Amino acid sequence: MYGFLIGVGVLLLLSIIWMVYRIQTLVTVVKGSDKKIASGSNKVNAILFIVFMLGAGALMFWYSIKEYDNYQLPIGSEHGLVTDRLFWVTMAVTGSVFLITHVLLFIFPYKYRYSEKRKASFYPDDNKLEIIWTIVPGIALAGLVFSGWMAWSDITAPAPENAHVVEIMGYQFAWEIRYPGTDKVLGDYDYRLITASNSHGIDFTDKNSIDDFPSPVVVIPKGEPVLFKIRARDVLHSVFAPHMRLKMDAVPGMPTRFWFVPIKTTAEMRVELNNPEFNYEIACTEVCGKGHFGMRKIIEVIEPAAYQKWISEQRSFIQMDPALAEGLPSETKELAEIQLTEN
């Protein structure tokens, strides 16, 4: 019944619109305004540009100011301070260009709307002007590029030698974390070694892998450089830690890396934001299939001392699953057994 009523309503509405449209067409013909070069609508459109400018401008400023704390994510890393400053400097430069050009673009239609009494000025070119507005944006852009380039070079420079290494491996549809253990060197891996119990494909014949350990959370120390070694097992993924201003693709067959220095512990951030639930997060930003939107991992930033303590408490892959050490060559097997007995 409702469907029928809605249908009748829509039909009625359409026929009214149709009649109004036909009547206005006839009226313009009778009035002869269709013969004019510019009808009365010309002024209406000119005014609408002004109305649009004022309305949209007001809305933009109001929302940008009101929502600032929502869209401006708290910054958790050293280089994040730099890139965010760059962002807002660029915003200031482009924002002023945006406003000036739009004010001109919307005021000109009103100011220079058609009048039969007036003739447009014949002004085909002016080389001086062209040169000015080639060079000025050129200089402004050069400035932006240069500061961006300096930041980029710093961010992508090789990690300091004392950086804490964490391996992040993406697969459909989660991340797995591996720490290098006490020797601070990650063991080799080979994707052909991947099994149900060895999801990383770690090569345990490599001595360095004996003390490697997994973790459900990325735990890192505050104020010290951290190096993410990033890889993927099946398709492309991308490690995105929004608070850390960190993003790097995880590519099967080509390990990538990103290093940074966290500046606030999770606890400090919780106090600062007055949000006891706060967590640093990792998301995936390269489309990878059905579960793309669910690849969440938590980063926990803690004090360096607590970090050392945490490291010493972790149990290696082999300790968790002694079966992994089976069939190893004697030398590495000894190391593995030492580890096992230590526990």
Add this chain to the structure above:
Amino acid sequence: MATATVTNHESASQDHEHRDNFVTKYLFTQDHKMIGKQYLITGMFWALIGGFLSILFRLQLGFPEMDLSFLRPLLGGWITESGSLDPTFYLALVTMHGTIMVFFVLTAGLSGTFSNYLIPLQIGARDMASGFMNMLSYWFFFVSGVIMFISLFIKTGPAAGGWVVYPPLSALEQAIPGSGLGMTLWLVAMTFFIASSLLGGINYITTVINLRTKGMSFSRLPLTIWAFFLTAVIGLLSFPVLFAAALLLVFDRSFGTSFYLSDIYIGGEALPNTGGSPVLYQHLFWFLGHPEVYIVLLPALGITSEVIATNSRKPIFGYKAMIISMLGITILSFIVWAHHMFVSGMNPFLGSIFMFLTLIIAVPSAVKVFNYLTTLWRGNLIFTPAMLFSIGLVSFFISGGLTGIFLGNSAIDIQLHDTYFVVAHFHLVMGSASFFGLMAGVYHWFPKMFGRMMDAKLGYIHFWLTFTGVYLVFFPMHYIGIAGFPRRYYSWTNFEFANMYTDLNMFVSVAAIITFTAQFIFIFNFFYSMYRGKKATLNPWRSNTLEWTTPLYPGHGNWPGEIPTVYRWPYDYSKPGAEDDFIPQTVPLSATPESNLPHEQELVKLELEIMKEDEEVLIANETKH
């Protein structure tokens, strides 16, 4: 030489006075005007499909709780038991929306329509250099469309790895069902599409270089033709690279090669492929992908230049600067591709190089904007719907172009890459700007295409709804992007940093639905006016270019008699001293001594000599017959 040209023209016009039947007139036509219309109608069809797909996924993003069972008759199994959209199909929707809009609507529908329709008319040619190739170009596009359309309905769904179809996701059926038959059809369709683009492009270039009428030097070409010409050059150089990328992908998918695949463990087994690089595909893809942005945009900018000049009753400001900017954009468009890959794992040094190159391309774009603004300045503006859409285009070009300065800066791009900031950026600068160029073109040249006028009032309503609608859809996405919301997400509720803005997303969805609905005003206006619109006058916008010198319904061959000769550039609007505020290109300088500029006055003598020579040739021909 002159003799030969004149006789050729005569015989050509006689050749074309044969009767066409339905098939040769509307289907397998070789008339560039009909081919242009075929592209336009097909483009509109695809725009509706592409737009509809976006409404489907906007429903999911704006109203994640909504019961979508009512879509089951259309989408069948892609609506789950609980009435929500299947996450895999969501990815297929985004993928197909991108593919359709970029290639079928904004490449074929825009450049295909107007390059075909306007090049011969505006340079004074009877038709394209090869009418047959031109026909082939459309039908390859048509076949491509049919294949893509079929892929929407297969059981495993269409391609779903994003419109960029990055491998390994697009290479492995185990990774996502869309990478099975759907992806195969995608690749086949794109192959046809590339062939179609190349056939068209070769034709456009040849025609512009060889078939310009007497007096139509390159420095007298309307900016539309410059834009179409450079677009075709870009397409000709970049589409083959996409073909190469696709071909290697076909090999990887079907013949066991490892161009893009390496070290993959999926579905419980380790694949044998080693040594390939997914990043290689990205380089190849973006070698087309970035120039493609300009393939889409340049024709729109060309149309805008023409429409703004005509309706400002003023010459386009800086004609030469506009051409140099377009040339600059054309060249630079080939050496900026890797700015899509700053965080792909490629060498950061390459990132630095591409950041410098990318920000250089902003300069010619800025010059174009300033030139548009100066053209409006002290003009005598008439707001036809085409003019409104052109002003809208300039607005989008500024808004979207400026955000490109953020994304082109690799340090800032680390955070913004693959977030909604990017979505906002390219939808404004490439999607909406080009779409507005397309609209401006349709409203402006409709009287030439169909001999009738579109209704202006409906055009105004269409413009204002679409213009505000587009801003309401895409402007909020900047905030969502700065907040870090990633693209191609089915939902954001899994993350604490992104569990807000449900209200803003709902707002965007509602705006999108309204904007999409508003397009039906245009569809109605278009088809109604085609049959019932007011009869057009010969030159309704009082424009200077050659197409308005043809009859109301130009036949195959365009001009019934001699092709007119061109004596001046196309932008003599409001020339001081002239009685009217426009002087068409066909009016000789010698006929307008009152308005000639000093250097033009010098050309008059030369012009008179040439005209005398021509006359002699004509008389000689007459006596021969």
